[in-house]
Amino acid sequence: MPTSLDILLRRLHIVMVGTTHPGNIGSAARAMKTMNVSQLVLVEPLKFPSAEATALASGASDILQNAQVCDSLEAGLKDCRLVFGCSARPRSVAWPTLSPEACIEKALESGENCAIVFGREHSGLSNAELDRCHYLVQIPSNPDYASLNIASAVQILCYEARRQASLLTATPSIAIKNEIPLASAEELARLYEHLEQTLIDINFLDPEKPKRLMRKLQRFLNKAQPNQSEVNILRGILTAAQVQGKKS
Amino acid sequence: MPTSLDILLRRLHIVMVGTTHPGNIGSAARAMKTMNVSQLVLVEPLKFPSAEATALASGASDILQNAQVCDSLEAGLKDCRLVFGCSARPRSVAWPTLSPEACIEKALESGENCAIVFGREHSGLSNAELDRCHYLVQIPSNPDYASLNIASAVQILCYEARRQASLLTATPSIAIKNEIPLASAEELARLYEHLEQTLIDINFLDPEKPKRLMRKLQRFLNKAQPNQSEVNILRGILTAAQVQGKKS
Incomplete structure (x- = not known):
């Protein structure tokens, strides 16, 4: 059963x-799958299918x-109705x-179905290809070293997609579970009294x-x-310290 | 000249x-450098330096x-004063x-200086290593395929770091330092030793x-x-409890 998250990300x-x-x-396929993004389109790949691609997909x-x-x-x-072109460098023409x-x-x-388009490793997207895009996307990066690997760029966009889609579908992205209930205010008050008495003792x-x-x-x-x-452990320690105090 | 972004990310x-x-x-070094993150610490790497690492660092x-x-x-x-452990899978013990x-x-x-700790490719971090961490970090991912490559995980955290650091340095506020510095990892290690000895005493x-x-x-x-x-107060208390223990 696809979840609502899957439906959004599809x-x-x-x-x-x-x-x-x-x-x-x-590597891009692996990056996608970790983030529940499944639709991959390859335009004129130099070599595909390929054993190397399958090896690096590693289960994807x-x-x-x-x-x-x-x-x-x-x-x-x-x-796709909406097209985003990923660009490593700022373009002279003022694309949004x-x-x-x-x-x-x-x-x-x-x-709608949307496409995020990643260009060639060395030359990116041509101007004609960029003309097909409604927007450019640029991953902010080190101006002196913008050598983001293409699979890493895919990873970042897919991470961002999963993060936002999770918020929308209200699947808690991370369940912070407190298996043991927090101490009540009263339990804490008794702990502090016990602590104070012990420190006096x-x-x-x-x-x-x-x-x-x-x-x-x-x-603290x-x-x-x-x-x-x-709280129980701490009070146990306090009691042990008190017992020693009384012996002395 | 390092920018304020560099200073934060350092x-x-x-x-x-x-x-x-x-x-x-x-690959992790490359991922870091694209995002202006420069401090890399390698704990017991199987093989380092290595020609393969240098090749994949590609300019980093x-x-x-x-x-x-x-x-x-x-x-x-x-x-480092604050330590985050990156975990691929939910842990049974309720770490935050x-x-x-x-x-x-x-x-x-x-x-403060902070560490984000990434474990071994197959087995992650040991429980003893996790005990050194103040928090776990989990990258939300596909529950059926959480096979995030370690360099991809580094990429995501560094992307997130650069993104947030850019926002902070764009607005002149923030980077408020704690008035009293957090205890260093070493000071904490000594506190734990002292605590253990006292509890035995x-x-x-x-x-x-x-x-x-x-x-x-x-x-806790x-x-x-x-x-x-x-830490100083706690160690003072421990010493007082030890003195009582010895008297008895």
């Missing part, structure tokens, strides 16, 4: 134009098998240029003016948000 | 533990040349788990099998991110 087509190294196609060979191979960008875009976040936001908002705290230190310790313990099990 | 240390394939080290060989090579995670973390965005947000907010800990309880306590204290003043 609208996103990764289009690789004139890719020279089959390994990059395989279904993406390669289902890839659509075309002999022109026009054919590759036929199912988007960040990866803005690109994905537009793509998901559109409710072991002659650490001046019972005349305990306030400042106790406030620091409370603030609060930062850790103790759960019930942790 | 606080971020990418720590790779027990990396098996030198090619992954090279300065990152490799400046990489710090260590024989323990502890040594690798000595300059962050998304990449939340991780980078915390790292940049801290104003007050007959709370069975010296034959201290591991499980100590791990829980470490995780890590959640609070102790600063230097708090």
Whole structure:
């Protein structure tokens, strides 16, 4: 059963134009699959299928098998309504240029099939190909070293797509589970009393003016948000220290 | 002249533990450099330096040349105050788990040197290594195919770091430093040793099998991110409890 996340992400087509190294196609497929992006379109790949692509896809060979191979960008875009061209460098012509976040936001908002087009490893997309794009996307990168590998660029866009699609479908991206319930305010209050008494017992705290230190310790313990099990351990330690204190 | 972006990103240390394939080290260096992240720490790499790493670094060989090579995670973390462990799979023990965005947000907010630790390609990080981490980071990914390449994971975290650091340096605010510096990894290690010894002294800990309880306590204290003043208070308390223990 495809989830709503899958349905959203299936609208996103990764289009690789004139890719020279089959390994990059395989790595891109792997990058896509980790992020639930499944639609791959290859326009005039230099060599495909290829054993190297399959090796680097490493378990994502279904993406390669289902890839659509075309002999022109026009054919590759036929199912898509909105086209984003990925560009490594700023272009002289003033195409509207988007960040990866803005690109994905537009793509998901559109409710249409969208293509993100990646050019050749060395020469990128031609001007004629860029003319097919509604927007350029540029991944912000080191101006002195913008040598982003094409599969890494695919990885970043797919990560961004999955991140935003998860928010939209309200699949919690990460479930932070507290298996053990946090301590209640009352349990904490008793812990602090116990701590204060123990510190007096072991002659650490001046019972005349305990306030400042106790406030620091409370603030410290609060930062850790103790759960019930942790409160029990801490109180066990306090009791052990008190027993020693009384023996002496 | 380093830009303010460079200065922020120089606080971020990418720590790779027990990396098996030198090619992954090279690809990670390339991924880092595209995003202006420069500090690489290699803990017990299987093979380094290596021609394969240099080949895949593709122009980012300065990152490799400046990489710090260590024989323990502890040594690798000595300059860092806040440690994030990257985990591919959910862990049974309830570590606080962050998304990449939340991780980078915390790292940049801290104003401290931070480490993001990446485990071995096949087995990730050991529990003892995870115990050194204040937080886990998990890149949300396809539950049926979470086979994210380690260099791709580095790419995503560095992309996220550069993205957020650019926003911060564009707006002149932020990078508020903690008034009292967080305890260093070394100071924490000494605190844990002192705690363990004290718990033995007050007959709370069975010296034959201290591991499980100590791990829980470490995780608890890590959640609070102790600063230097708090570590000093805690060690003062431990010493007072030890003195009582010896009297008895």
